[in-house]
Amino acid sequence: MMTARERLLDPARAAATGAMADLVRDRSVEYVPLDTDAYRRIVARCHAGGLDLGAEMVGRGPAWAYRRYSDDYADTERMAHAGARGYLEGRIAARLEYRAGRWSRAAAEAPEGCPIKGNISNKGERIYHTPWSPAYAKTRIDESRGERWFCDEGEAIAAGLRAARWR
Missing domain, CATH: 2.40.50.90 (OB fold (Dihydrolipoamide Acetyltransferase, E2P))
Structure with missing residues (x-):
């Protein structure tokens, strides 16, 4: 929610x-x-x-x-x-434009330009967060725990992660 x-x-x-x-x-x-x-x-x-x-x-x-x-x-x-x-x-940009903007900003700040955050929850769930996910900003990647960055969703899915859910 x-x-x-x-x-x-x-x-x-x-x-x-x-x-x-x-x-x-x-x-x-x-x-x-x-x-x-x-x-x-x-x-x-x-x-x-x-x-x-x-x-x-x-x-x-x-x-x-x-x-x-x-x-x-x-x-x-x-x-x-x-x-x-x-x-x-016309008050709000089209979703695809909005997402592209978030993606571009996140990619500019992410290691190697790969903005998808793949993390492991406290319950052990393997989840990935795209730049438009509500929890994206607060999600931290700890590579020592097996968490990592991904360049696209297909790569995250292939690594066994599921997309973050909200609402």
């Missing part, structure tokens, strides 16, 4: 997370796999209570059409933009 400070720092993520939580609340979520991305994650079309979650999120404004895998939501995005809904009001 995000703190009030994190919500202030990243209102786009907070709004998107809240919108998705409202859409799936008390509903079963089903998905149809479409593809697999570069990190071996499933790219899918998801539904909850008869709603196409991607179309709902893009249409309401807290998400953008991810055209790398499909143009299915491109028209929905254009309509949301024309109606100045959600993030598309």
Whole structure:
């Protein structure tokens, strides 16, 4: 769960997370796999209570059409933009631009330009944190404990780490 400070720092993520939580609340979520991305994650079309979650999120404004895998939501995005809904009001940078900026800043400060932090939790869980993860700033890497830096998510996954979870 995000703190009030994190919500202030990243209102786009907070709004998107809240919108998705409202859409799936008390509903079963089903998905149809479409593809697999570069990190071996499933790219899918998801539904909850008869709603196409991607179309709902893009249409309401807290998400953008991810055209790398499909143009299915491109028209929905254009309509949301024309109606100045959600993030598309122009007050907040697009998620990909936002993430790219965080990535660039973190890479500039990270050893060898590899900004993903792979750490071991107090419970022994092997977790990686990307620069946009809420716990990124407070996560410290202790190489003597087997923790390390990664240049991309695929490398962290291949080393047996899972992505950090929030909310």
